[in-house]
Amino acid sequence: MQFKDYYQILGVPREATADEIKKAFRKLARKYHPDVSKEPEAELRMREVNEAYAVLSDVEKRAAYDQLGQGYQPGQPFNPPPDWDAGFEFSSHGAPPRGAADFSDFFAEMFGGMGGARGDFRASGTAFRDQGEDHHAKVLLDLDDAFTGATRQISLRVPKMDAHGRVTLETRTLNVKIPKGVHEGQIIRLAGQGAPGMGGGPAGDLLLAVHFKPHPHFRVDGRDLHLSLPVTPWEAALGAVIPVDLPGGSVKVRIPQGTQSGRRLRVRGKGIPGEPPGDLLLTVQIAVPPADTPRAREIYETMARELAFDPRGGR
Template structure:
């Protein structure tokens, strides 16, 4: 996927004000609108302009795009890093997957979020009221929090337009209770922490979508934990019991006799806790000791003479 420079497409500086972006878009739209333009590429150019304007005219999308795209050049090979938008607080004014599909794959990859519903009602005496919009943010947690539960300080960045018409980021920090057993994709709702309501209507909620930071040992899939388990050759050949440290506590696991690299062991109920706890899946990796001493080398030479083992012939008979 190629990186798109929306500022270059609209012909504006990266520090352009909201008004400058609006004027640039209107000027180019008059030139390339397919209903009036004589340019041969008018339709494709207009679609490109609409896409650039959809991002740069929206303070939230523009702020996220600015952070993500720093250092990239137009047409450069680009792949957004995992959870690139973590910590950004978005309002409910998103794009549905269908709407995002009207633009490029680059746009859909970054901003193809489901639009949140708006709830309106009329108050007494005809006064208009509107419940505040729900806000959304992706947050990164440590895997250990899912095992023990915790209260964490979560910092969020919310873009707004300043008095000069430029996008600035406002930070806020919330103390959030992380429930034990939380899993990736789960949403933690903070009532009343979204946009304020109109009139006497209540504020919206803040919806925190949970993701886990990369863990040095475990890979997370749903509630299951995956771990590569190194074992010595004699442990794999003879079988043994090993202790596996978990994000909280440990578990003893029996390595069956004759285990080979690539074999997977499942320990039920030792993944992320919950009403139905996940499993722990162990991928065995047989690790050979180095023949870096005379004693180690002699042992390998003895094995080579006495075992009569040829791994390239195994399974051919």
């Protein structure tokens, strides 16, 4: 996928105000609208202009684009880094606009997950009560919190428009209770922490989508945990019971006699807590001690003579 420079498409500088962006869009729309334009590839250019304007005219999309696109040139190979949008607070009106299905893969990759509009209008004479919009944010948590629960302080970047029509990022900090057993993709709802309501309507909620920070040892799949487990050759050959450290404590795992490298062992109920809890899935990796001393070499030479084992037999 190639990086798109929306500022270049509209012909405005990165520090352009909202009014300057709108004027540039209107000028290009008059030039490339396929109903009136005689320019070559007018329809294609109009789609590019519409896409650029859909991003740069939206405070939240523009802030996210500015954050992610720093240092990239038009046409440069581009892949959004994992969890690039973690910590951004988006409102429901950030959903892709009408016609976005015709936009590029670049747009879909960046903004396809935004949205989820919500409203609650209640007529009362000539007045109405409008529930505030829900806000959305992705948060990265430590895997340990899923085993113990915790109260964590999180900081969210909230895009705002300043008095000069330029996008800024404000930070707000919240204390969030992380429930024990929280899992990847779960939504933590903070009531009343979204946008304020109108006409006396209630405020919207803040919906936090849970993702886990990369762990040095475990891979998370739903509530299951995956771990590569090194064992010695004698533990694999003779069988053994060995301890495995988990975020919530330690568990003893039986290694069956004659276990081969690559074998998967399942320990039920020892994944992320829940109803039901996940499992612990261990992939055995046999670690071979180095022959870096005379005694170690002697042991290996004895094994070579007396075991007469050929791992390639039958090929």
